Every structure is written in C-alpha cells, then in structure tokens.
Amino acid sequence: MPAFLSRCLTALACGTVLLFAGGCSDDQISAREGAAKKIFLINNRSEPRFLDLQRANSTAEHQINLALFEGLVAESKNSDRDVEPGVAERWEPNADKSVWTFHIRKNAMWSDGVPITAHDVVWSWRRMLMKELGSEYSKMLFLLKNGEAFYQKKVPAEELGVRAVDDYTLEVALVGPTPHYPSIACHTSWWMVPRHAIEKWGGITDVMNPWFEPGKMVSNGPFTLKRYTFRRYLETERNPRYWDAATVKLDGVRFYAIESDNTEERIFRRGQLHATYNVPLAKIPDYMRDHPDVISNQLNLAIRLYRVNIARGPLKDVRVRRALGFSLDRQSMIDNILRANEKPALGIVPPMEGYEGVKEFRFDPAEAKRLMAEAGFPDGKGFPTNLNILISKSEVAVQIAEAVQAMWKEHLGISVGIASQDYTVYLTSQQQKDYDIAFGGWNADYYDPATFVDMWVTEGGNNHTNWSSAEFDKLVFDATQCADAEKRLKILHDAEAVALKDAAVLPIYYITRTRLIHPAVKEWQPRALDNRLWKYMDLISPPPPCSMDDELKRD
Amino acid sequence: MTATAEEIDDSIRGRSLWQDAWARLRRNRLAVLCMVLLTGIIFTCFIGPWFCPWNPEIQNLKLRATPPGTMETLTEASWVNHGGTAEEWRELTNGGANPQKRRHWFGTDTLGRDLLARTLRGGQVSLMVGLVATLVALIIGVAYGAAAGYAGGRTDDIMMRAVDTLRALPFMIFVILLTTMFEKNLLLIFLAIGAVEWLTMARIVRAQVLGLARQEFVDAARSLGLQPGRIIFRHIVPNVLGPVIVYATLTVPAVMLLEAGLSFLGLGVQAPDSSWGTLIDDGATNMESFWWLLVFPSAFFSLTLFCLNFAGDGLRDALDVKSAKD
C-alpha cells in the first residue's frame, strides 16, 4: 500500500514537472525591458476572432490591424477630424465631391517587397463586396457607385465605382456627393489586402485560408505579424519596407488579451504592461487623486443609452417615454457611479468638432411628473410593474440600472425590474425586439455624426426599438445627397432632434476611455475614436520618474 | 404479520439509534457550539431585518461606499423610503425637536445602500438556496441512489450510466436554458443547482446501498413480504444516513459556492436583490478600495460554512453506530 501510494505520487510529480517544462516556454518581458527593447506592451482586452483584415469587426481586431495595415488615407496625428496621406500621397474630388481620385505613392509596397498598385485596391474592394466573404463591414462599401448592386451580384465587377486609371491612379465613384469621404476612407473596411498572398495560400473567400498566420501574412503597415499564440499574445515587429519606416519609433507591439479589469491593473502594478485597457471602476478616483500622471482619461466618440421598445404596453405613449428620459439625473450617475469625467448625454451624438448636438434630455423631474400625469399615471399610479431593464452582466450596466431603477421610483413613482441575461440572450432579445427597455451603446466607426444618427432609420439593423418615422428617414436620406458640408450637418441635426423628440432612445452618457499608462510611454496620442497611431508612438528608456515608482520600480 | 414486524423493528432501532446519537452529539462540544452559532446566524438573517432601520434596496448616492459606523441623518422622506410610517416619524422627531440619526454599522456599498441590511437579506437568499437545493438533491439523490443500489444488476447499470450522462452535460447551458425559458427567479436557481447536486448524492447512496441490499435484515424483510419501496425507505435508507448527512453538509457549502460562482458570471440572483455570493463578488472587485464590502459578507459566509462542516462532522460521529462502543 505505501509503495503503491508513493509510486502514484511520484508519477504525479514527474508528470507535473514534465508538463511544466513543456508548458511554460514563452518569454515574458517587463515594462522596463520593453522600453529598452522598444516593444510596446498593451492590453487589447479580447482575443481577435478574425485575423483577416476584411472580416475583422471588433475593436480588438481593429487595434491590431491599425498596426499591421494602412489605408489610402490615415487619421491625422493633429486632429481627430482631419486625415493625412497613407498609401495615397494626395487625392482630389470632382466638383460635387462624388468622384475622388487618389494618387498612390510609388514607394508603397507590401512587406514582402511587392509594390502596391491601384489594381490591388480594386481587387481588395471587390473582395470586400463579395457576399461569400461574410464580412460584416461590406455594407460600408455600399457608398461606392453600384456597390450594393455588385454585392447582390446584379452588376458585373466592371460597373463597380472603383477603377484603376493606371498603376498609381485610382478613381473612386460614389453613390452621391460625400464631402467627408476621406474620413470615411480611414476605416479599415476601405483598406487593401495582399492579393498575391491570399491567392497563394487558398481560396479568396475561404475562411480557413491561412494567409493571416505568422510567417504567411503580408501586410503594408508600420508593423508585420511576428508571432501569435492563441490566448497568450500577438506580437508585431517593425516593417522595414513600410514607406514611412523612418518615422516609426517602436520595434514591436505586443497585444495581450487580459479580460479582467482587476487582473490587468495588478499586472500593470507588477510592472508588466505599458497600457491597460481600462481601470477598475472603484479605483478610478484613487488613481485620479494619487497618480494623475499615470491615469489617462479621454472623452471617446461613443454613447451609452437605453433603447425603449415602443411596442410594449405603456411605452407606446411618447409622454411616458419622455418622462422616463427627463427623470434621469445623469450628472449624479457620473459623479457617484462612473466618476471618470463622462459627460451627461442629452442627445444622441457625442460632442464632436464642427457639430452642435441637440440638447433634449436635461434633468427635469417636474416636467417628467407632469408628462406621467398627462399620460394617465399620476405619481406612477396604475403603471404596470412588470417592465424590465434588460442588461448583460457588467459592473457598470448593473450599477447604472440600479440607479435608474431608484430614480424612476423616486421621481415618477414607478417600479421597474432588472433582467440580467447572458450576453448572447441579451443581444438576441434585442434583435427579436423581445424586451422593454435595454441598456446599449454605440461606438463611432468614423468621425462624423451620421454614424450615430443613421442607425435609427426604419428597420435599421441596430434600431431594435420598433420606432419608425418617415420624417426622420427622409432627413437621413437627404443628408446622404447633400454636397454642402455645412448644410448636411444641419440636416443631421434636424434628424437627431426628430429622433429625440419621440424618445425611443434615451441617451445616458458619453463615455470616456480611462487607462493606466506607464511613464515610459511617449506620444500616446489620445484619440476620439481610440485608434492608436502606432507609427508615432514611442517608449523612453529608462522611464522618467512618476508617482507610482515605488511599485513599478520594485523589481 | 407485517405490522408486527414493523413495530418490532421500529421499537428497537428507533430508540437506540436516535437517543444514543443525541447523547453522543451533546458530548461533542465544538459541534454543539457550531450548531448554536448556525442557529444564531439563521435567526439573525431572518429576524434581524426587523430590527434594522435600513431597507437593503434603498440607495443614497451621497453616502456611497462609506466606512462602517457612518452616521446618516434621516429625513421624513428617507424614513418612509426605508419602510417607516409618517406617524412614527412624527412621534420620533417630536415635531422636529429630535433630529434622527442612524448608524450604518457595516458601512454602505457603492450605491449608498446599508451593508448590514444587504448582508442580512443576502443571508436569507443564500441560506435558502443552500438549504432548499440541498433538500432537493437529498430527496432525488437518496431515492434514486437507493433504488439503483437495491435493484442492482442491469437496472443499476442503466440508472448509473444515466447519472454519468447527466453529469457530463454542460451545466451552463442548462442554467441559461432555464433563465431564458422562465422568468428568472430564485426558485429556478434552487432547481438548477439541486438538479446538479443530486447526481453525486445518488452515487454515494447507491454505493452504500449496494452493500446493504445483500445483508440479512433485508432478506428478512423481503421474506416477510414487504414491498421494495417500504424496504428501501424504512430499512435501508436509515442505515445510510451517516454518509448522507456528511455529504449533505458538504452540499450546502458547495451549493452556496456554486450560487456565488453563478453570480460571478451574472446568472445568479437578480439585482437589486442580493445574496452572499453577489455581495462577496462585489466586495472582491472593490476589496482594495472599500475593504468592508468584502469583509462583512465574507465573514458571515465563512462562519456559516465553517459551522456547517463541524456540525456535519459532529452529526456523522454521532450517527456512527460502530463507534458507539468506544
């Protein structure tokens, strides 16, 4: 018996040791080593699900692609609103801004040395518009003349509004006048993919085509893919063939996928990250007070809101919906729960350069009470008690829902429940319009108010509220046909006002992105869209002193 | 004939087993202490709220995350909010002469709700989940396990392979299925958890019964013409009570931990209601900033599990017939 037992334990111990030897072979570098080697360590929050540039649809993939690829134009370093040359060195529109001509720089090439030509762009955009690719961003390219028709296979490729005039000249014909086209073209859906590499490794639309694996992937951005270990990290390295390689400061970027706020904060304090993805809610005020030099807080082009299903019971009445909106003390939620300098959302569109948003939902409990009484529910009497706020579990969503629940109880005298569901059920319920009120949000795809306004059109894929207004639909359509940038923004403003008046969407707050940034980081470049401009970022070694040195420098 | 046999049977075992067990249990001081403590916790959670001036769901965002012992000055509105009446308020304040202040003994949480009230409410939920789910597991598990063990042979094989099958199914899917099919409520959590926990119970009972089913007193009962159901419940089950009780006292903590795990995943108790699991989850995310959010609910939780374990061991020892000869 003891022999048996000891044999078992020995076998267990040996097996364990063997496994360790094989299990942990990855190298880890600390933030200080990273700074010396110019390798940026950033938490990207989640694992990329599609490494194919044209299939990517989440922020995690987006951040990686910003390091690996580059489009015709790029977001400007100086302003969120402007663009700067990328693969195209210059461009010009025609008179009504519906046809744009891009001149591709002659020294632009893929990381394997193959030059980038206008034909690559044409091929890439045709691939993007292949239905079989299954890309969720294909519809961004419906802006191209015949884009949608080509997608539906109603016209041949030649009629698609993109044409290579010669190797270095690209002509882009759009469905209508689009004065802000360059800022739309910054989005990754308009970027190009390496035709020669994709065709070498498999079918054009085959999802198992391994062209994006390390060693196979060819890219055209400041970095190339070096290694990728699933659920550990993805590392990129400097691309010497990038046309602007002289500007690039970093030698590599390592993207981690750490999901928990608390875990990444501990890793940061252990001195193993240059930038976190977020900061634990409870710790934001502490960091702002004690380590203002480490925490970065930047207003983001994104909103958090409640969708109201206007087909549900008392929510059919616009007065009830407006009362719900007017009785939310948004500033109190920000001061007491969120505490990261968020801004109360009175309209749908976050603060943006050049656009004056509608300020509808100020906090007005008296008006809310009056509306409720008018709708037949004075002090909440007779209001059904079976309405629920649908959320999926996140600390913020739960706390906001609990606060909203208390506010509606206090100001309107009504009781609503909270239904917390798993994420997929939460999304599916909204798509099937099987909810009363649902917490949600929207992050801008590009720097323009339209990205927040046009989603509420009748039967829009992300509307989910049953709300529909002919007046609103018409305004949104008019905006797409307007060549005058000023006038177009005015039309969008009117559309926003129409949507808010009907209160199918109750804006709550405009979010900020809060991160912990290591003192070694130089040129972090806060951005409204939170797109990192990897080519300008830098690390200093040794890192300058900071208020957290007693922790960060301990090893 | 049958009745006589049962009478004899009852009169013999009934007295000797339970009275001896009780005597042995009383000698085990730690077990008694734990049982007293456990009763105390249960009483505190279910009766305490009557004496607590705070409602566990009423927020005061101005007093968010205040440390234990913070004083709050009440107004008539907040008095009524927390469940008082206007007359009481008039009496207490004596027309404004006596300003009313109350202490938050455990501090407040991140939405300014009284932590003591929430801990007590959470205790009600967790204890109910623990006890009811364990009871469900106990009933199904004992009946199933005893039936399988008694039947033996092919029936036993089929029944036990069914248990294996259920055990291998993904529990999360089952929980999500339940929460989407029905309105989510506490009963559902009891059911879901009980539905999983009985599997282990069934295995344990079956293993014990397998040995007993072939012993002489069972043969005797069978030869007296008793129905299998009667034999199982009156003659076999009492004999496996020892291991069953030990496992039941292991199940209560397991269930409470499972509920906590579900809360961590957002599938537990629905906000703004609380359980010890949700409170501890909340406390764990805030532990470096507001220690009391973790310490008070955890203290209750740990103490309960601790007591359950020692009380369980004490019960086991007391019911252990063989050790009676010591």
Place this chain on the structure above:
Amino acid sequence: MLRFTLSRFIQSIVVIFAVFTLTFFMVRVVKGDPFAGEKAMTPDVRRVMETRYGLDRPLYEQYFRTLGSYLQGDLMPSMKYQGMWNARIIADSFPISLTIGLAALAVALSIGLPAGIIAAVRRNSWVDYSAMSLALVGICLPTFVMGPVLALIFGLHFRWFNVAGWFESTDWVLPSVTMGLIYAAYIARMTRGGMLEVLNQDFIRTARAKGLSEGRIIIRHALRGGLIPVVAFLGPALAGITTGSFIIEKIYNLPGLGQHFVRSVFDRDYSLIMATVMLFATLLVTVNFFTDVLIGWLNPRVRFA
C-alpha cells in the same frame, strides 16, 4: 474482470453517444446563435455564415453530419474564432489546464490527507479541530476572493510570483494553490470520515493488540480502507480538476481550457461547445471506470458486485 471491462466499455460508448446527442439538441434550443453581436449582422451576411457552417440545413442533417465528423476524429472548425480548428484550440489549452489541475491535486492531497488522518487519529481533540480548520480555509472563501487575495499578497506585496499570465516556470503556483485549497477541504473531510470508519474495525483492534506502532497501523492497515470515500469522490472530480476553471483562468489570465467551456456556451459556438463537452464526457467515463476498478481493489468486499 474482462467481462466487467468489456461491459463497462460498451456502456461508456453509450453514455458518450447520449451526451453527444443531448448536448447537440440542447445548445440549439437555447436562445441565440453564434452570430449574435453588438452590431447586428445584416440578413445577407447571416445567410452566408449559416451556409458556411451548415446551419441552414435541417437539424437532423446537421446532427448526422456532426456525428460523422466526430466518428472520423474531426472536431470541426470553431464558429466564433474563425479560421481556428477546435482540435487546435483544445490541443493548445488542455496541457495548461492539466498541469495546473495535477499540481492542484498535489496541493490538495498534501494538505487534505495529512489533515484528515491526523484529525481522525486525534479525534475530537484540539489537534482534530485545528487540522480541520486549516483544511477548511479553501472552501470558506469563493475562488474569486481567494485568487485575487493570493495574487495581491504573493504577487504584488512579496513579489514572489507573477500576478497573472503563463510565462515563467513558477506561474502555476498561485492558480494551483487557489484550486487545490478547495479540494483539500473536501479531501480532509472525506479522509477523516473514512479513517474513523476503518479505525473502529476489528482488524485494527487486532493490529493494536499485536502491539504494532500507531503509525504503522495507520499507514499499513487503516489507510487502504479509509481512502475509499476519497477515491470515490476524487475519481469523478478529476475530470473537472484537469479541464480547468473559468474563474481561476480569468483571474490569473491563463490560456487554459476551462474558459472555453464557459465562453463557448456564452458565445453559442455550437461546434466548440460540442468539442469541449465531448472531451469532458470521455474523460469522465474514463476516470469513472478507473475509479470503480480502484475501489474494487481497495475494498475487496464490493469487488464488481
């Protein structure tokens, strides 16, 4: 023995098949599908995706197609991590969970067994109480408290270990201890109970009467029978221990298998759910089989009863 093995083998195949079938239909009854996302898919894209993964086919056809693949040993590609094979996901993550699980088992046994034995031998004394109290620490706090607390103390305060990640040769320690402490508590209680049962039996009295030393009695004679409940508990639990824990992997940011069990369900990644569940089921029947054999060996009286 051969007969028993053969019959259990056939039964096991039936169990695995039943798990396969039940899981397949259960996941499709649950609300939602693999293509739900924050930004809704257009109907066109949805149709393409459904065609790509055969979800547009009738359910029975999907079932037989999946069954056919599994019979050929093909675990199919993941529906959510596009371009990834399920077999690769499992091959990458299972060794990590196995390592942590086995180390956790070692931790659990090295705390639980001695504590349980000592407690049983010095029954109802302060030695018993303190040994058991020590062993119980692990289940008095949920893992999502124990994990961060250990990371803060040993990772941030003492800096002995990394707070998270899977890089260095010591990164298994904190997760294994967190996990092991839970099982230590169970093992200690099971051992104590089992040992008490045995220590009162006649053959132990005989051994004592023969004047054997107490240590010898315990190790040579009592342990064999006393371990039966532990084995009966640990056997089935082993399948769970070695396939990882979602909560521990999230707290320590580990690339293990446990997260895929939970995440695939939350994502409704039908094919990854299937792959993980089948792995678990196979493990479970295997360990159950060996547990039964081992119990038979430890306790000759119930041998293949």
